[in-house]
Amino acid sequence: MPYFERKTTSGKLVEVERYFATRDGKRLPRAGNESESTEEQQKLNERHAQKRLMRLINANFDGEAGDQFVTFTHAEDISEKQARKEARNLIDRLDRLRKKKKLSPLKYIIVTEHQGRWHHHVILNGGLSLAELGDVWNRPRKRGRFLVSTLDDLYTYEDLAKYLTKNHKPPKGRKGPVQSAARGENSSGKEPRRKYARRWNASRNLKQPVVQKKPIKRPPSAREPKPPKGCTLLPNWYTACDRFGNLYQYFAYIQRPKKSNRRNENAVSKDRT
Numbered sequence: 001m002p003y004f005e006r007k008t009t010s011g012k013l014v015e016v017e018r019y020f021a022t023r024d025g026k027r028l029p030r031a032g033n034e035s036e037s038t039e040e041q042q043k044l045n046e047r048h049a050q051k052r053l054m055r056l057i058n059a060n061f062d063g064e065a066g067d068q069f070v071t072f073t074h075a076e077d078i079s080e081k082q083a084r085k086e087a088r089n090l091i092d093r094l095d096r097l098r099k100k101k102k103l104s105p106l107k108y109i110i111v112t113e114h115q116g117r118w119h120h121h122v123i124l125n126g127g128l129s130l131a132e133l134g135d136v137w138n139r140p141r142k143r144g145r146f147l148v149s150t151l152d153d154l155y156t157y158e159d160l161a162k163y164l165t166k167n168h169k170p171p172k173g174r175k176g177p178v179q180s181a182a183r184g185e186n187s188s189g190k191e192p193r194r195k196y197a198r199r200w201n202a203s204r205n206l207k208q209p210v211v212q213k214k215p216i217k218r219p220p221s222a223r224e225p226k227p228p229k230g231c232t233l234l235p236n237w238y239t240a241c242d243r244f245g246n247l248y249q250y251f252a253y254i255q256r257p258k259k260s261n262r263r264n265e266n267a268v269s270k271d272r273t
Helices: 038-060 080-100 130-138 158-165 262-272
Strands: 003-010 013-020 068-073 108-115 117-124 146-150 210-216 231-233 238-241 247-255
Touching: 003 038, 013 038, 038 108, 038 158, 068 130, 080 108, 080 117, 080 130, 130 146
Parallel strands: none
Antiparallel strands: 003 013, 003 210, 013 247, 068 117, 068 146, 108 117, 231 247, 238 247
């Protein structure tokens, strides 16, 4: 049975996994762990969700292009049903404004959550000013405060993905949600949610990460991997063994845009004149 390499490209980020597999490239089945707790399984699911969201952000948004991260917070104590409705209306208003200004179509990822007050975290493509975002949120009716920042574009958006997929713990002294028959919600203000449901919503025009898979002749080495020329290796690479003792390697690198040679360009333009 051969080793395979799976390369996942999302924007500037390229992740590479090298692993032992069956001849058709399928990963060997993961061993069941009877002692694995619900909490451990939840942590594993959260890590998978974080990686999916990180790749989606990297594939579609870029701090250098002026893309933004905005948090819209409600001043009033509203229900989750109202908060979800406000989220949909917010996206509709942002979309209409971009069309009115003849900007590129709205791209977004939105997370609506309750912590203190209901609020909406929105990642969106740039083009709208601070004043315009304020008008979208607080006119004609004042809803609350908002905070805007440009995406920092530091290697990957792993920290941002972790922040948006985190699960808030209930306040101390509460062992679990207390259902309210009158409101149909629990003590945190959230409606019951399907187990492991995705926490974010996104526009349909987002690009998906590109996955390429191919067999490789040799098992991965324990040495530091070498990225392609002009790329930057990220420090979180590692080589380990699967449950059968076969080598597994993961590493990631950043693709850097090629810089144009201005001297050569100027020389060509002078020759042409």
